[in-house]
Amino acid sequence: MIAAVAGDGLLSPANCTFGVTALAKQQMNTMPDPTAGVSDAALLVAFARGDAQAARDLTARLLPRVLAQATRMLTNQAEAEDVAQEAMIRLWKIAPDWQQGHAQVSTWLYRVVANLCTDRLRKRRGSVSLDQIAEPEDSTPNAATRIQTQTRLRALSDALAQLPERQAEAVALRHLEGLSNPEIAQIMDISVRSVESLTARGKRALVDILAGRKAELGYEDD
Amino acid sequence: MKMTDPKDDMLDDLFAEARALSPQPSDALVARVLADARPPERAITSVQTGIFTRLLDVIGGWPAAGGLVAATLAGVWIGVAPPASVEDFTATLLGDQVAVGFFDTDIAFDMETLADG
Numbered sequence: 001m002i003a004a005v006a007g008d009g010l011l012s013p014a015n016c017t018f019g020v021t022a023l024a025k026q027q028m029n030t031m032p033d034p035t036a037g038v039s040d041a042a043l044l045v046a047f048a049r050g051d052a053q054a055a056r057d058l059t060a061r062l063l064p065r066v067l068a069q070a071t072r073m074l075t076n077q078a079e080a081e082d083v084a085q086e087a088m089i090r091l092w093k094i095a096p097d098w099q100q101g102h103a104q105v106s107t108w109l110y111r112v113v114a115n116l117c118t119d120r121l122r123k124r125r126g127s128v129s130l131d132q133i134a135e136p137e138d139s140t141p142n143a144a145t146r147i148q149t150q151t152r153l154r155a156l157s158d159a160l161a162q163l164p165e166r167q168a169e170a171v172a173l174r175h176l177e178g179l180s181n182p183e184i185a186q187i188m189d190i191s192v193r194s195v196e197s198l199t200a201r202g203k204r205a206l207v208d209i210l211a212g213r214k215a216e217l218g219y220e221d222d
Numbered sequence: 223m224k225m226t227d228p229k230d231d232m233l234d235d236l237f238a239e240a241r242a243l244s245p246q247p248s249d250a251l252v253a254r255v256l257a258d259a260r261p262p263e264r265a266i267t268s269v270q271t272g273i274f275t276r277l278l279d280v281i282g283g284w285p286a287a288g289g290l291v292a293a294t295l296a297g298v299w300i301g302v303a304p305p306a307s308v309e310d311f312t313a314t315l316l317g318d319q320v321a322v323g324f325f326d327t328d329i330a331f332d333m334e335t336l337a338d339g
Binding site for chain 1: 230232233235236237239240241243244245246247248251252254255256258259260
C-alpha cells in the first residue's frame with residue numbers, strides 16, 4: 001500500500017522517542033492511575049456492564065503498549081495507529097464474553113496485535129518499499145541520523161514481512177517486545193520448543209534477507 | 223546459539239533500535255478508540271428487557287414456552303378428534319354415549335307422516 005508508507009505515514013520525531021528506554025518503563029503509564037490494583041479483566045467486565053470510565057481507564061492503560069507493539073513491527077505510524085485502533089475495537093467486542101481467570105487481557109492483546117501486524121506485513125509484500133520512495137524533507141538537527149534510523153527500522157520491518165507469519169510473530173514477540181519464550185508460547189498457544197524453533201529459524205532468515213543491505217544500512221563489511 | 227556473525231550483530235542492533243521506540247498515542251487516536259468504546263449491545267438489551275422477555279423468563283424461557291404450545295395444540299386436537307380409547311374412557315367415566323342432534327327428531331317424523339298422507 002503505497003499511500004501507507006509515504007508522507008505522514010513515516011514515524012515522526014514528535015511521535016516517537018528514540019533512546020535507551022527500558023521496556024518496563026515504556027509500558028508504565030506515567031499518569032497517576034486511580035484504578036491501580038484493579039486488573040485489566042475487572043475493568044473489561046465493568047466496561048461490558050456499561051461503565052464508560054472503565055473504557056477510558058483501559059485505553060489509558062493498554063493503548064500505549066498496543067501502539068508500541070504495532071509500531072515496532074510495522075515502522076509506520078499510520079498503519080500502527082490503524083492496527084492499535086482495530087485491536088481495541090476487538091477488545092470492546094469481546095468484553096461481554098470475557099471470562100476472568102481464563103486468560104490475561106495483555107496476553108490476548110499481544111496475540112491480536114501480532115496477528116493484525118502480520119496481516120499488514122503480508123499485504124506489504126511486493127509493494128513499493130521505503131527506499132523506492134523519496135524521503136520527506138526534514139531540516140531539523142540530526143535529520144540525517146533520524147532518517148538513517150527510520151531506514152534501518154523500515155528495512156527490519158520489510159524483512160519481517162518476508163518471513164512466514166508464525167516466524168515473524170515469534171521473532172517480533174521475542175526480539176521487539178522482549179518477551180520470554182514461555183510467555184510467547186502462551187500468546188501463540190504453542191510449546192516452548194516450537195517458539196525456540198520459530199525464533200531461531202526466523203532470525204537466521206532475517207540475517208540472510210538483510211545481508212545484502214548491510215552497507216546501505218550503515219554497517220560496514222569487515 | 224551464540225551469534226558471532228557481524229551480520230547478526232547488525233540484526234541485534236536493529237532489534238534494540240526497534241525496542242527503543244516508545245510512541246505515545248496522539249489525542250486523535252485516543253478519541254478514535256474511545257469513540258469505538260460503545261457499551262456492548264448485550265449490555266444494552268439486558269437493561270431494556272421487554273414484557274415478553276420477562277414473561278418468558280417467568281415460565282422458564284423458550285424451551286418451556288415450546289412445551290406449553292405443544293401441550294395446547296395436543297389438547298385441541300384431542301378435543302376435535304378424540305381417539306377411541308379416550309371415548310371409551312369418557313363413556314366409562316360419564317355414562318353411556320349421548321347423541322346430540324341439532325334438529326328435533328319429532329319434526330322429521332311429522333314430515334314423514336305428512337308426506338305419506
